Amino acid sequence: MPPTLSASIDDRLAGTDRLLATAYPGDDGSRQPVHTVYVPGDTVTHDLPAVWGVAALAAANSAGGVEALAIAVGIPFDLAATIAPLVERKLEREPVEDLRIDFEDGYGDRGDDAEDADVVRAAGQVAAALEAGTAPPYLGIRFKSFEAATRGRGIRTLDLFVTALVEHGDLPDGLALTMPKVSTLAQVEAMAEVAAELERVHGLPDGRLRFEVQVETPQVVLGADGVAPVARIAHAASGRVSGLHFGTYDYTAALGIAAPHQSLAHPSADHAKAVMQLAVAGTGIRLSDGSSNVLPIGDRADEAWRLHARLVRRSLEHGFPQGWDLHPAQLPTRFLATYAYYRDGWxxxxxxxxxxxxxxxxxxxxxxxxxxxxxxxxxxxxxxxxxxxxxxxxxxxxxxxxxxxxxxxxxxxx
Structure with missing residues (x-):
């Protein structure tokens, strides 16, 4: 083979080489939480993880204990006996891996004065948790969307939260910012501009503020031009997009699916998540499934626990190692199903x-x-x-x- 041909091919494929090295760097090797706990912005406290852990263990004890609950949701006896003490230890030591303080749907519109005060208070609680060593490994906020009606409020909340944290000290290493109801690439690019300006104002390193994109509108999966915007989002915003999180109920509702049939396991949800997987494969952007709003409380607790455990296992098997939890009683089945999955394959x-x-x-x-x-x-x-x-x-x-x-x-x- 003549040397000139080899050199010519190198020149021809230089663009491909750069694309693979920069756009598809692979995972960065850091830890990914197995769940995101989601709470309204006015309810967060510095000791929330411990409070949720105590409530989670109490919920499991109401079912006869962690091992009995494991068996009740379908985990084999021997495996249940193995993982029960591990899950108990987890609920005592680290019941929440990722906390998202919500100022979007879970908070609503309470007026600017109330939201301003709640954002500053939430940042203070985060700072207190960091100082006390009670903060989970990952935490942050979900601000309101960049749709026209809520854009200004969302930017204001984000600005107040980051500013308050900086005033308290360094930003937490596991800071997570969640951008909901994304419909277009332009919204993500706008968020990147906001993040860059916050870095400039506060003297933060370039790229310090990254954010998660919630996939919960049909338009971000299939745009008006017949292209999947989510695939472009994965390569936009100068590497600031850290994750894609599926929004179960907004997405399925937008497709006209009746409330009783809205679920992580609905075929339309699976289609969206398959597109998400294709979009981020090799990019290093993490994937998270959504939530189940069937809570294990009251007379239907047993049924809800079985459903939640099944959905957690299903997400893991489908390549989504993370999901959202809405109530302390979901933590036992989150960790039971997760631990059973990893122990089964160990x-x-x-x-x-x-x-x-x-x-x-x-x-x-x-x-x-x-x-x-x-x-x-x-x-x-x-x-x-x-x-x-x-x-x-x-x-x-x-x-x-x-x-x-x-x-x-x-x-x-x-």
């Missing part, structure tokens, strides 16, 4: 990872992409508490850094 994943460097051992010869998926699966299980670091060392021979390197090799070598 034996096979550990065996296959153990043979990664020994191609003559084991019954399956895994491709590098499958090894990454296996390592990523185990790493997520470790980070949420379903699998212990000691188990990983014993079962795979890998320590935490080696596991992370297998899960995200591009990040570790870049």
């Amino acid at each position: 034996a096979e994943a550990s065996a296959r990872l153990r043979h990664v460097h020994d191609r003559t051992a084991g019954a399956v010869l895994d491709e590098p992409a499958t090894v990454r998926a296996l390592a990523g699966f185990v790493l997520r299980g470790v980070r949420c508490g379903a699998i212990t670091v000691e188990e990983v060392a014993t079962g795979t021979g890998l320590d935490a850094s080696a596991l992370a390197a297998l899960a995200n090799p591009r990040r570790m070598t870049s």
